[in-house]
Amino acid sequence: MQVSLFITCYNDTLFPGTGKAVVQVLERLGHTVVFPAGQTCCGQMHWNTGYQEEALPLVARFVSQFKDAEAVVIPSSSCVAMMREHYVKMAVLTGDKQLLADVEALLPRVWEFSEFLTKKLGLTDVGAYFPHRVTYHASCHGLRSLELGDGPAKLLRNVRGIQLVELKGLEQCCGFGGTFAVKNAEVSSAMLGEKVQAILNTQAELCTACDNSCLMHIEGALHRQRTGVKTMHLAEVLAGSEGDAQ
Amino acid sequence: MSLITFDPARVPSFQVAAKGLLGDTQMRKNVRHATTVIQNKRAIVVDEMPDWQQLRESGRQIKEHTLKHLDFYLQQFEENCTKAGGVVHWARDAAEAREIVIDLVRESGSKEVIKIKSMTTEEISLNKGLEAAGIHAYETDLAELIIQMGNDLPSHIVVPALHKNRQQIREIFMREMNLPDLGEKPADLAEAARTFLREKFLRVKTGVSGANFLIAETGGVCVVESEGNGRMCLTLPETLITIAGVEKVIPRYQDLEVFAQLLPRSATGERMNPYTSIWTGVHPTDGPRTFHVILMDNARTKILADQESRQTLACIRCGACQNICPVYRQTGGHAYGSVYAGPIGAILTPQLQEMHSGKSLPYASSLCGACYEVCPVKINIPEVLIHLRHKVVEQDTEGFGALNPEALAMKAMAMLFTSERRFRAAQRMGRMAERPLVNKAGWVTWLPGLLGGWTQVRDLHEMPKQTFREWFEQREANDGK
Amino acid sequence: MANSVAARTEILRRICVATGPVADQAAIEAEWRGIDREYKKVKSVDHEGLLHQLEDRLRDYDAGVYRSTSDGIPTLVRKILTERGKKTMAVPSGIPAEWLPAGVTFVEDTRGDVSVIDSCDGVLTSATLAIAETGTIVLQDAPGQGRRAVTLLPDYHLCLLDAANIVQTVPEGIALLQPTAHLATTFFSGPSATADIEMTRIKGVHGPRFVDVILIVA
Numbered sequence: 054m055q056v057s058l059f060i061t062c063y064n065d066t067l068f069p070g071t072g073k074a075v076v077q078v079l080e081r082l083g084h085t086v087v088f089p090a091g092q093t094c095c096g097q098m099h100w101n102t103g104y105q106e107e108a109l110p111l112v113a114r115f116v117s118q119f120k121d122a123e124a125v126v127i128p129s130s131s132c133v134a135m136m137r138e139h140y141v142k143m144a145v146l147t148g149d150k151q152l153l154a155d156v157e158a159l160l161p162r163v164w165e166f167s168e169f170l171t172k173k174l175g176l177t178d179v180g181a182y183f184p185h186r187v188t189y190h191a192s193c194h195g196l197r198s199l200e201l202g203d204g205p206a207k208l209l210r211n212v213r214g215i216q217l218v219e220l221k222g223l224e225q226c227c228g229f230g231g232t233f234a235v236k237n238a239e240v241s242s243a244m245l246g247e248k249v250q251a252i253l254n255t256q257a258e259l260c261t262a263c264d265n266s267c268l269m270h271i272e273g274a275l276h277r278q279r280t281g282v283k284t285m286h287l288a289e290v291l292a293g294s295e296g297d298a299q
Numbered sequence: 300m301s302l303i304t305f306d307p308a309r310v311p312s313f314q315v316a317a318k319g320l321l322g323d324t325q326m327r328k329n330v331r332h333a334t335t336v337i338q339n340k341r342a343i344v345v346d347e348m349p350d351w352q353q354l355r356e357s358g359r360q361i362k363e364h365t366l367k368h369l370d371f372y373l374q375q376f377e378e379n380c381t382k383a384g385g386v387v388h389w390a391r392d393a394a395e396a397r398e399i400v401i402d403l404v405r406e407s408g409s410k411e412v413i414k415i416k417s418m419t420t421e422e423i424s425l426n427k428g429l430e431a432a433g434i435h436a437y438e439t440d441l442a443e444l445i446i447q448m449g450n451d452l453p454s455h456i457v458v459p460a461l462h463k464n465r466q467q468i469r470e471i472f473m474r475e476m477n478l479p480d481l482g483e484k485p486a487d488l489a490e491a492a493r494t495f496l497r498e499k500f501l502r503v504k505t506g507v508s509g510a511n512f513l514i515a516e517t518g519g520v521c522v523v524e525s526e527g528n529g530r531m532c533l534t535l536p537e538t539l540i541t542i543a544g545v546e547k548v549i550p551r552y553q554d555l556e557v558f559a560q561l562l563p564r565s566a567t568g569e570r571m572n573p574y575t576s577i578w579t580g581v582h583p584t585d586g587p588r589t590f591h592v593i594l595m596d597n598a599r600t601k602i603l604a605d606q607e608s609r610q611t612l613a614c615i616r617c618g619a620c621q622n623i624c625p626v627y628r629q630t631g632g633h634a635y636g637s638v639y640a641g642p643i644g645a646i647l648t649p650q651l652q653e654m655h656s657g658k659s660l661p662y663a664s665s666l667c668g669a670c671y672e673v674c675p676v677k678i679n680i681p682e683v684l685i686h687l688r689h690k691v692v693e694q695d696t697e698g699f700g701a702l703n704p705e706a707l708a709m710k711a712m713a714m715l716f717t718s719e720r721r722f723r724a725a726q727r728m729g730r731m732a733e734r735p736l737v738n739k740a741g742w743v744t745w746l747p748g749l750l751g752g753w754t755q756v757r758d759l760h761e762m763p764k765q766t767f768r769e770w771f772e773q774r775e776a777n778d779g780k
Numbered sequence: 781m782a783n784s785v786a787a788r789t790e791i792l793r794r795i796c797v798a799t800g801p802v803a804d805q806a807a808i809e810a811e812w813r814g815i816d817r818e819y820k821k822v823k824s825v826d827h828e829g830l831l832h833q834l835e836d837r838l839r840d841y842d843a844g845v846y847r848s849t850s851d852g853i854p855t856l857v858r859k860i861l862t863e864r865g866k867k868t869m870a871v872p873s874g875i876p877a878e879w880l881p882a883g884v885t886f887v888e889d890t891r892g893d894v895s896v897i898d899s900c901d902g903v904l905t906s907a908t909l910a911i912a913e914t915g916t917i918v919l920q921d922a923p924g925q926g927r928r929a930v931t932l933l934p935d936y937h938l939c940l941l942d943a944a945n946i947v948q949t950v951p952e953g954i955a956l957l958q959p960t961a962h963l964a965t966t967f968f969s970g971p972s973a974t975a976d977i978e979m980t981r982i983k984g985v986h987g988p989r990f991v992d993v994i995l996i997v998a
């Protein structure tokens with residue numbers, strides 16, 4: 054299959070390793086990956102913060118970049134949730150009937166990375182090797198909007214060498230919430246405190262999830278508190294193989 | 300309800316209020332404990348219902364249908380309630396509602412009233428209004444009694460004194476009830492309240508209540524409670540005055556079969572609450588001789604008119620959203636500066652204020668969606684929050700407001716996203732700009748301006764040397780060779 | 781109240797603006813009938829199962845639970861009241877005389893001053909129906925059940941219910957109550973309770989703290 058990758062604005066800039074890992078895993082599975090260069094952002098930050106007019110042009114941009122894609126894979130459940138929950142409404146707001154038709158035609162071909170593996174490809178074993186003690190945090194958008202269910206956990210369980218420990222309260226929000234993390238930094242931190250405590254209680258070496266937004270926020274505190282615990286996107290865990298220098 | 304009320308024009312923003320409250324160790328412990336207990340209770344009685352999702356969908360549809368035909372059902376209720384001997388009044392806003400209550404209490408010949416807990420009466424600051432008119436209101440709900448005696452404010456829709464523990468309550472009772480000695484066990488405290496209030500129930504001639512449901516088909520009114528003070532106030536006084544928001548009406552008696560299942564399981568994690576009372580008009584030998592219902596608007600029709608947020612009015616005041624909310628769990632209810640706190644408060648309060656105040660509340664959320672998941676009538680709270688944020692931004696960017704720092708930053712970011720060239724340039728510039736902020740270990744521990752909130756409590760890893768797209772393009776170029 | 785007319789007109793006008801013109805009644809009724817109701821509506825256990833479920837629920841609420849045939853009622857009533865130490869009991873009008881044993885004083889509530897009720901040790905009534913799934917007993921203003929105050933003021937309530945009137949689900953209960961929907965109705969599920977103090981459930985703030993139920997079986 055030819056997979057078109059939408060890397061997301063923040064992964065592109067801050068977490069290129071996640072993109073590399075996605076490419077690695079998909080190629081390992083025998084697929085080719087293309088990267089439409091004009092892509093930027095899905096518009097979530099603007100839309101969710103109330104700046105709707107600024108977000109609208111990004112729908113058309115996304116469509117123009119990915120219109121003919123066989124499959125679009127996105128390593129960020131919040132961006133996929135954004136599209137599934139709001140893009141149709143946004144297209145209606147632009148008044149562009151063609152855009153609306155294009156969005157409705159494209160959305161069924163858009164996948165979050167882990168659900169692409171489990172639901173589209175029907176796989177739970179992607180041939181990964183990652184000999185570490187890991188715990189998994191269920192990002193809110195993945196859990197509630199995309200209903201990823203136990204897909205990510207299944208993928209993780211099949212990683213050779215992994216020691217997967219369940220996170221208590223894994224379904225509780227980490228407190229990132231986009232601009233909430235900055236506009237309500239204190240409360241965001243209080244929520245993060247409980248998440249960090251739960252992670253430390255698992256004695257895991259690292260915490261993984263399907264969203265680097267959560268992980269960036271979680272790692273920010275894990276590092277500030279010098280816990281020595283790291284975070285890593287699910288794709289990077291799945292990209293692990295025997296030859297890796299750990 | 301005490302005489303202190305939330306003044307929407309003067310309460311601090313959520314951010315400011317939360318900051319102070321996060322330091323209240325006692326409150327945080329109480330709130331964490333209480334919300335955990337009730338979350339677990341709810342989960343048990345919901346998990347045992349194989350038709351829970353079907354009930355939620357029916358609840359949603361009944362409310363949606365009712366709101367669509369609200370005038371029809373209100374008039375039907377009025378007709379049937381009047382036929383049964385009730386008197387129906389209409390109030391356009393809080394002031395009018397208070398005025399009607401005061402007039403009716405005076406008419407009843409009483410200078411005191413006994414009250415059942417009613418968020419609606421809190422919303423309109425009724426007790427304060429009554430006091431100003433020389434009428435004393437006795438709260439009879441245990442939590443409301445605690446709040447009233449402690450000169451405090453409610454912090455939760457269903458468990459208003461959730462932020463208080465037994466020691467604090469004991470102190471309040473000893474002081475206000477003149478008890479030289481009082482045990483600390485919850486049972487002792489309840490016994491003290493029982494004795495204190497019984498005297499009021501048997502003496503005071505006029506009662507004031509809210510309503511959970513107004514049944515259009517029969518003209519009946521339904522009140523759901525646990526303690527029995529509701530039954531006391533509804534049956535013993537000579538005159539009963541019930542005040543209800545217009546959204547409380549439901550079409551038919553049969554619809555109770557849905558809400559009687561959704562409400563107790565969602566609110567207190569019980570299969571059924573201890574007491575539910577339904578009465579229709581008046582009866583010569585049972586209950587009050589005179590019964591008044593006040594149907595109140597107070598900005599509800601404005602919410603009704605907004606298609607995207609109309610669903611706010613479906614709320615049956617169960618409080619499940621507050622109990623599950625990870626934000627509420629940290630801050631408690633007072634941070635929301637309103638009698639309606641938590642997720643429902645974040646959308647209802649600003650709308651009841653017609654967006655004049657409470658504008659920080661739609662942002663008091665990480666949009667995690669847990670509230671939507673537990674709402675028994677499927678109010679899509681995250682969707683309404685986003686809609687209200689848009690309204691706030693529209694207001695705030697009018698005229699010179701468009702030059703506020705956040706709006707400018709957002710406009711700048713938008714420009715980056717609408718051009719590949721500008722986006723790449725910004726990525727390069729970002730790496731350059733951050734260089735002075737990166738420490739030797741490769742981390743940023745301080746960011747200026749609007750982003751400062753991040754580094755207040757978190758570190759930030761330095762930007763990678765190469766963006767993903769740069770890596771991908773380089774790889775393609777290498778492969779090409 | 782003159783104001784109320786103006787307020788009424790204004791509120792209805794606002795609603796009309798918000799929701800469009802009033803549809804006709806037939807259309808509204810049809811739409812109401814179209815509401816999806818795929819939740820459970822009928823019982824899924826047999827009668828003995830229902831009795832067990834109700835008894836379990838009542839015991840969860842710390843209620844005393846008994847079974848009796850009609851003939852056995854007075855003996856059982858005397859036994860229970862003796863154990864509870866109750867000497868005077870209020871009764872609403874309409875209680876069958878053959879239910880009441882000797883040795884206990886029964887005072888009929890004539891719906892005058894409530895002090896009559898207060899002066900008794902407890903109250904004895906029948907009930908309309910019970911919902912097993914939730915452990916709920918329903919009282920209405922009907923013979924044998926009385927006005928609402930009579931089951932509210934006493935500290936002790938002895939309730940006799942015909943086991944044939946037990947249903948499993950809330951919808952079944954509501955359906956049975958539909959013909960008498962206009963009567964004052966009280967659902968009680970356990971004694972009064974509050975969780976207002978530290979979320980600890982405490983029994984008995986107002987209303988009977990002690991409840992015994994006799995299920996009358998054939």
